[in-house]
Amino acid sequence: MKKALVLLATAVAMSGAFAQTSAPASAPTGASASASAPAAQAGHERNVEDRIAYLHSQLKITSAQEPQWNAFADVMRGNGQTMGQLFQQRRAATNVSALDDMTQYATIAQAHADGMKKLVDAFGPLYNSFSPEQKKLADATFHQGGPEGGRHHGKGGGKKAPASE
Template structure:
């Protein structure tokens, strides 16, 4: 049970990366223009992460087909999570039960999205050279999963116990 709670908390914490950029803009004004700006910021963050990973992993021209599949899944996951967080922010007066249901929906969408991401990453990772595999291993361990959230949460080494660190490993590709 504890492992499940740790995984759920990790999943929702990682999902927050997709909502962070749009939250301040959307909250500042209720206009359609601010919603468009917020969406643009969110999409820019996803595209920035895709560009960073492409460069960091030294994707070759031969790997572009697998890369495109992986990047498209990242975009789709970002859109899904962005929309769910937008709906959550819009629901200003919800019961505790409704709040828990929203949380469960977000956690399930994140789990489903991670499964799709792993499925898309598998053939890409298998096409990597040994050097690229090392880069991927370090990149995803240091900076979190494909969404970019750090497992270390800032300063120094992680103070997580081994079981908590192991549960994090099950959530990222």
């Protein structure tokens, strides 16, 4: 179950943005857990922003494409925030029953599906504005790395796609 959760997080994580959100075997509790939450959130936000910057550069976004890009990037940020909150809630939960665990997982999976739909809807207008060269770059980048560019399905272990292909 934990491996499936990590794979789901990787798919949503924009190249590992949620790698730190999978619950460790001995998760901190009490004051230490609440003290580490702001640091984890800051790291998570930095990873999302790093992924956005990487894709902006990789896809060679033009100034004319900035409005569509900004809409897409905002969806990435929103998805990241939603998933970050769900994983933080999951880490904070203690003494959960099997039913509670499965319910949390279903909530995360549904949020992932909803987020992907929003991401696809935001990416369509951006992709349609791309030049043929940009479409080739996008096709190669996203094919290698999944919808947000983070590798999953057993290929590459969460590494970013090479900067030039």
